[in-house]
Amino acid sequence: MVSEGLSHIGLDLTGQHHVLCHLSLPNLSLINIHLLCKYVHLVKLELQHNNIEDISCLNHIPHLIYLDVSHNEISNFFQFQPLRYLQVADFSHNQIPDIKDLAGFFCLRKLNLDHNCLSEVSNLVDCSMLTHLSLAYNKITKISNLGNLPLLDLCLRGNQLHCAEGLEKLQKIQVLDLSRNCITSISGIQNLHFLYLINLEKNQIMEIEDLKYVIDLQMLTNLNLLDNPVQKHHNYRLTVIFLHRSLSVLDNKKVTVEEKVSSINMFDPPMDIVGAKDHITNMVLQMAQPQVLYQSTMPTPNTPYPMLVLTGPEGCRKGDLVRRLCQEFSGHFGVGICHTTRPPYTGEKNGVDYHFVSEEEFQNLVLMGKFILTMQYGSHLFGLTRGAIEEVANHGVVCCLHMELEGIFSLKKSCFKPRYILLRPSAIEKFIIYMKNTNRYTKSQIDLAVQRVPLYSKTNEEHPGFFDNVIPSDNYDEAYQTLLEIVKVYMYVEEQMEEAPQEEAKEKVEEKVREEEEKPNEEEVEEEKSIVSDSSLRDFESVEEPATAPVESDSLPGSTVEASSAKDQADFSCQKTLIELASLRKREELAREAIFGKKPGLHSHLFKQHTQNVASAERDQDPGTHTRIRSSEVSHATSPLDVGTSLGGPVEPLDGTLLAQTTEMLKDCDMGPRPESDGHKNREVTKSTSSDTP
Numbered sequence: 001m002v003s004e005g006l007s008h009i010g011l012d013l014t015g016q017h018h019v020l021c022h023l024s025l026p027n028l029s030l031i032n033i034h035l036l037c038k039y040v041h042l043v044k045l046e047l048q049h050n051n052i053e054d055i056s057c058l059n060h061i062p063h064l065i066y067l068d069v070s071h072n073e074i075s076n077f078f079q080f081q082p083l084r085y086l087q088v089a090d091f092s093h094n095q096i097p098d099i100k101d102l103a104g105f106f107c108l109r110k111l112n113l114d115h116n117c118l119s120e121v122s123n124l125v126d127c128s129m130l131t132h133l134s135l136a137y138n139k140i141t142k143i144s145n146l147g148n149l150p151l152l153d154l155c156l157r158g159n160q161l162h163c164a165e166g167l168e169k170l171q172k173i174q175v176l177d178l179s180r181n182c183i184t185s186i187s188g189i190q191n192l193h194f195l196y197l198i199n200l201e202k203n204q205i206m207e208i209e210d211l212k213y214v215i216d217l218q219m220l221t222n223l224n225l226l227d228n229p230v231q232k233h234h235n236y237r238l239t240v241i242f243l244h245r246s247l248s249v250l251d252n253k254k255v256t257v258e259e260k261v262s263s264i265n266m267f268d269p270p271m272d273i274v275g276a277k278d279h280i281t282n283m284v285l286q287m288a289q290p291q292v293l294y295q296s297t298m299p300t301p302n303t304p305y306p307m308l309v310l311t312g313p314e315g316c317r318k319g320d321l322v323r324r325l326c327q328e329f330s331g332h333f334g335v336g337i338c339h340t341t342r343p344p345y346t347g348e349k350n351g352v353d354y355h356f357v358s359e360e361e362f363q364n365l366v367l368m369g370k371f372i373l374t375m376q377y378g379s380h381l382f383g384l385t386r387g388a389i390e391e392v393a394n395h396g397v398v399c400c401l402h403m404e405l406e407g408i409f410s411l412k413k414s415c416f417k418p419r420y421i422l423l424r425p426s427a428i429e430k431f432i433i434y435m436k437n438t439n440r441y442t443k444s445q446i447d448l449a450v451q452r453v454p455l456y457s458k459t460n461e462e463h464p465g466f467f468d469n470v471i472p473s474d475n476y477d478e479a480y481q482t483l484l485e486i487v488k489v490y491m492y493v494e495e496q497m498e499e500a501p502q503e504e505a506k507e508k509v510e511e512k513v514r515e516e517e518e519k520p521n522e523e524e525v526e527e528e529k530s531i532v533s534d535s536s537l538r539d540f541e542s543v544e545e546p547a548t549a550p551v552e553s554d555s556l557p558g559s560t561v562e563a564s565s566a567k568d569q570a571d572f573s574c575q576k577t578l579i580e581l582a583s584l585r586k587r588e589e590l591a592r593e594a595i596f597g598k599k600p601g602l603h604s605h606l607f608k609q610h611t612q613n614v615a616s617a618e619r620d621q622d623p624g625t626h627t628r629i630r631s632s633e634v635s636h637a638t639s640p641l642d643v644g645t646s647l648g649g650p651v652e653p654l655d656g657t658l659l660a661q662t663t664e665m666l667k668d669c670d671m672g673p674r675p676e677s678d679g680h681k682n683r684e685v686t687k688s689t690s691s692d693t694p
């Protein structure tokens with residue numbers, strides 16, 4: 001029987017004789033193997049699935065490298081002289097109650113003691129070559145005595161462990177199987193940085209929180225938490241995938257790219273996703289409501305309603321800056337008052353600083369589709385309603401707002417095209433001191449604000465042009481002065497802010513325009529020349545209209561895609577003669593007056609560019625180089641037209657052509673106002689209007 005099991009000819013230790021060095025005798029019901037004492041040259045011995053109890057004959061086989069005595073009846077583990085060359089030993093499926101001293105087994109690399117009766121791990125610390133140890137299905141209750149074995153692979157499956165403590169020093173370990181135990185906490189594995197596979201199937205891990213110990217394991221790609229209570233958690237899989245970005249297999253199932261993206265979008269969505277979601281939500285809710293035509297903010301195809309938005313981390317005093325600007329230049333700017341669920345700070349007034357509402361009220365407003373954007377900041381909700389902007393626009397002034405970055409990402413998706421100014425604290429220490437000194441902010445608020453400072457800088461770096469300007473916010477007064485300079489340029493308000501001289505200049509221009517209208521056609525070219533040379537006119541039109549390409553005029557006014565910002569228009573507007581500009585401006589004013597039903601106020605001068613569509617439709621291009629204004633153009637503007645007013649004020653004369661164009665434009669977009677005016681602030685129309693479209 002033995003001779004049949006022998007194989008593999010090799011040299012004996014002297015190197016002079018050939019010997020058969022492998023012996024395999026499995027499944028033979030062997031009980032006594034004493035005979036093997038004579039086979040001293042064996043290096044590999046396989047005796048699995050027999051009935052062997054005594055293996056002391058191994059004392060006589062000193063060169064053994066591989067030994068498999070699994071599935072026998074051995075209870076005296078390693079009761080033989082140390083086999084100093086033994087590398088692989090399989091003693092699984094026996095009845096071994098404890099591990100004897102293995103100090104002499106210098107070369108032992110793999111030891112399998114599965115399915116025995118071990119209640120603890122012991123006597124292995126001297127196995128300085130041991131890389132694979134399997135102790136599955138024993139009765140081990142505690143991981144101990146593993147010292148700093150160079151283990152790469154440890155299996156403790158099917159024992160009675162309650163925790164993972166005791167593994168801390170196994171710094172090289174790569175594969176850890178702790179499945180089928182009663183483990184509730186995996187504390188102890190957090191520093192095993194080479195782990196790439198952890199099997200925790202069928203344990204008692206309850207909370208996602210318990211997984212914090214694996215979060216820092218950068219090499220971990222395969223985690224099995226099957227049959228743990230934690231799996232019942234809402235969004236369990238995406239949560240784990242999010243917490244551990246390098247996982248490629250979770251619960252024996254491949255982690256897909258879609259899951260990775262979804263998990264990030266769910267738990268740490270990029271700002272543009274947050275903005276887009278917020279925008280879509282608000283738009284869908286808005287569309288479920290009867291549609292309203294907002295007149296005051298209604299952009300022409302090329303001219304957006306002017307708005308100014310200050311952003312930056314909480315505590316950079318953007319709110320104060322907005323309020324100060326609007327107070328000092330109330331004729332030009334008005335604060336758009338947002339809603340919030342946060343309680344008012346000392347001195348804050350409802351309806352002035354915010355509309356302070358309860359969470360329930362806020363949610364109701366959300367469901368009513370009132371908001372253009374919402375965001376949760378800290379534990380409070382903030383939101384900007386369409387009405388808040390309209391309120392300011394009705395006064396014919398620029399709407400000023402302040403908000404966090406998420407708000408901007410959402411607002412950028414809307415039809416509004418504000419100017420965005422970033423207030424950036426560069427001296428963080430000073431920023432913190434200011435926040436502390438106000439006694440307004442809690443520590444966590446300060447921490448959050450400080451933590452978000454880099455977010456703004458990063459957005460500014462990664463999205464060039466995202467903010468129109470960046471102002472250091474370290475010094476409040478300097479920041480205000482810089483802001484003033486900037487808004488003058490943006491909003492064309494320099495003249496109006498400095499008032500008298502510009503007003504005069506404006507009047508002069510208007511006078512010239514009137515004169516122009518009254519003059520016979522043939523004199524126009526001459527007159528144009530004289531007006532161009534008028535320096536006061538040049539002052540009034542101090543900002544040049546940039547050169548351009550034609551613009552598509554069939555865009556949906558106010559649509560997310562089409563409404564172009566004043567900034568964008570710089571690229572599209574025509575080079576016009578000064579007289580033409582003056583005329584256009586005049587006619588634009590008249591059109592506005594008709595729509596608003598009142599003098600439009602200064603903000604019509606705050607538009608950065610002018611309605612090129614109107615211009616191209618209205619002007620009569622001379623075959624020569626000059627553009628002529630038909631005298632009829634302006635005189636038509638005096639024909640009275642009965643249009644319902646948003647404010648119920650007197651109806652001003654309107655240029656019929658322009659109104660027809662506007663109505664046509666609205667019709668094109670399926671959003672024409674109802675013929676009968678209801679005299680209310682806003683009129684309902686049947687379809688989506690100038691408000692945002694998702």
Ligand SMILES: Nc1ncnc2c1ncn2[C@@H]1O[C@H](COP(=O)(O)OP(=O)(O)OP(=O)(O)O)[C@@H](O)[C@H]1O
Binds near residue numbers: 317374402
């Ligand atoms: N509708 C909104 N959308 C997004 N963010 C908003 C909105 N309204 C206010 N915020 C922002 O929420 C944050 C908290 O508002 P809060 O009024 O408490 O700030 P603050 O202490 O006055 O900050 P700051 O000094 O920067 O004005 C601020 O950054 C504010 O700009």
